[in-house]
Amino acid sequence: MTLIARTRDRAVETLSLDSPHNRNALSAALVGELADALTDAGKDTGVRAIVLTHTGNTFSAGADLKDPPPPEALVALLRQIIELPKPVVARVTGHVRAGGLGLLAACDIAAAATDATFAFTEVRIGVAPAVISLPLLPRTNPRALARHYLTGERFDAAQAQATGLLTTCADDVDTALGPILDGLRRSAPDALAETKRLLTARVLEAFDRDAADLTALSARLFSSPQAREGMTAFLERRDPAWVV
Template sequence: MDYQTLDISITGTVATVTLNRPDLRNAFNEHSIAELALAFDELGQNELVRAIVLAANGPAFCAGADLNWMKKMAGFSRDENHADALRLADMLYTIYRCPRPVVAKVQGDCYAGGMGLVAACDIVVASEAANFCLSEAKLGLIPATISPYVIKAMGEQAARRYFLSAERFDSREAKRMGLAHEVVPPEALDETVAGIVATLCRNSPHAVREAKKLVRDMAGRAVDEALLADTASRIAEIRASDEAREGVAAFLEKRKPSWLEN
């Protein structure tokens, strides 16, 4: 597909999806939302891709909603707004459930809906120059569609403050509350992300997919007999998989597993 709002490249086993509306601070509209959903759906099904980097061109990572799109929404009916919001929700869910690990490379400011993009990713690396803000309340809005991912990432207590206050906070605060995993100087951002991606790609592709699903499925569940049975079933199934047998054999034979020979 000829993407208008994104730049997509694949190098080896790593795909990079780059927000490419720098003049508009990579704010998204209905077109970029549709393209993001399609890109992550297609890359998630691509067996040659082992990791995806979500990046952005320009000084800002993502400023949230495009102003022209917001003007259009202001004239929408309740039903039209609901349908529009569902498209954004579906896009975020596509990123969140993508079978490939997704690493956010946050080089600049990340506001409002942009924080939803970041929170839906698996690993977040931010530049020291980046700032974050859940600015919706300043406009009479709430961060409803992004809230499931942002609350999971920053925690309920932090969300109580920043959802209500719409204060801006820096990348160090983002790391302290758990939204960002790594905060590095701007000049170290590319190298840090590349190192994390290389680590992901050294692991069993099947195990990485199942581990990502495991975290998603286990988080918040009560420890009961059903959970014990579920976890036992998962490990039994993966132990019998071709990749697990190959990985254990390679370890015992002190050689590289087959997924590193390509």
């Protein structure tokens, strides 16, 4: 079964997360297939830019708790998006949770519909947004992000834009993306690659400095007793034991 759908229009390659049965959760299989699709698009001289989007009502629900990718694989995927020599544009028309927000932050431009919702749900299942902090912390408002990280509250597209997660939000996300994609089509490929390199330099510094420590933190937390309780409670649709 293919988990990534591919289409192309005027040099823009669209990669759609296509696993709606589990709300496009980041399984080991989906992460691997997305990495392969990005590699292909990055090498293809006929591709000027990439749109990363989704089928169903959820961009991504975060890590697949039944088949999670190793933390190292998620780090590699996020870094691949950032290092790709072509702009990657996120198109969101649904909900984004946990690890899905890492994908969003790794993209160069992110647009969402105004009715999209977002949440860092990690703390509610006993873990932390460790690996996804690599692209998130350098690109977002620290004070706004702190509330979202620490509470796990759901927030809307306007708040996501104010936090720095989104470039833009609109009732019609495709109308909002129209001039952005036209602008990318008018830009010289080598100039786009070098300009992206300028924009991502500080993000890649965070990867070089912190990736090993955050990968280890993620692995430690996911194997902790609180995480086991949190994930079990989530799958059983009940509150975990620590809720007061």
